[in-house]
Amino acid sequence: MNSQPHFWAVIPAAGVGARMRADRPKQYLPLGGRTLLEHTLDCFLDHPGLRGLVLALGRDDPYWPTLACADDPRIQRADGGAERADSVLNALVKLEALGASVDDWVLVHDAARPNLARSDLDRLLGELADDPVGGLLAVPSRDTVKLAGVDGKVARTLDRQLIWLAFTPQMFRLGALRQALEQGLASGAAITDEASAMELAGAAPRLIEGRADNLKVTRPEDLEWLRLAWKQKC
Numbered sequence: 001m002n003s004q005p006h007f008w009a010v011i012p013a014a015g016v017g018a019r020m021r022a023d024r025p026k027q028y029l030p031l032g033g034r035t036l037l038e039h040t041l042d043c044f045l046d047h048p049g050l051r052g053l054v055l056a057l058g059r060d061d062p063y064w065p066t067l068a069c070a071d072d073p074r075i076q077r078a079d080g081g082a083e084r085a086d087s088v089l090n091a092l093v094k095l096e097a098l099g100a101s102v103d104d105w106v107l108v109h110d111a112a113r114p115n116l117a118r119s120d121l122d123r124l125l126g127e128l129a130d131d132p133v134g135g136l137l138a139v140p141s142r143d144t145v146k147l148a149g150v151d152g153k154v155a156r157t158l159d160r161q162l163i164w165l166a167f168t169p170q171m172f173r174l175g176a177l178r179q180a181l182e183q184g185l186a187s188g189a190a191i192t193d194e195a196s197a198m199e200l201a202g203a204a205p206r207l208i209e210g211r212a213d214n215l216k217v218t219r220p221e222d223l224e225w226l227r228l229a230w231k232q233k234c
Helices: 036-045 084-097 118-127 174-187 194-201 220-233
Strands: 005-010 050-057 076-080 106-110 136-141 145-148 154-158 164-173 206-208
Touching: 005 036, 005 084, 036 050, 036 084, 036 118, 050 084, 076 084, 084 106, 084 174, 106 118, 106 174, 118 136, 118 164, 118 206, 136 194, 164 174, 164 194
Parallel strands: 005 050, 005 106, 050 076, 136 206
Antiparallel strands: 106 164, 136 164, 145 154
16 A cells, blocks of 8 residues: 555535534534544544644634634644635635645545544555545445436336445645635536545546445434444444
């Protein structure tokens, strides 16, 4: 395996997580005595390859200042945007102001994905160390996948051997990712993750198979699953 490169981390955390039906953004929900966001940050902060981390937050976020890690000098703050792509782009601009090079690796990770295994992070860094484009953690589909028509009925069944579920982190060069996001936003394209922006720019990101338990908390049952899983580890 190639030696692991140095990298910067970006965590977009300006979303409200409406599907959680909670009294606060989902990244601030409690899990094991701390917030989801704190657990997510821990996935990166102790890694020896980390050069720095930028957290994209809403300007009036009242929760972040209450956390102990809010004063951690390794964490810099950028303004969140209207959409994920805007937040990530703002964070990349912040990284450049901090001295990051356009050729530096940037790993973008979901704020509500706190169960990233260190082995997955190391695999991503190792396998993409010399890749000309970059890539993302992903998991092959285990289920039969249906394509729906506008009438809500099955249009056809897709070949699940070709279907992967996109996870994070997603790892790309700072300059290339910034350019791809800027072009995608200017064109009005739907950018659901960083890989989709790179694809729109003509690049082909690599899929690096990761663990299926790198779960993104989206609904209440996701949080309960994590609580039970972590309880069993103790």
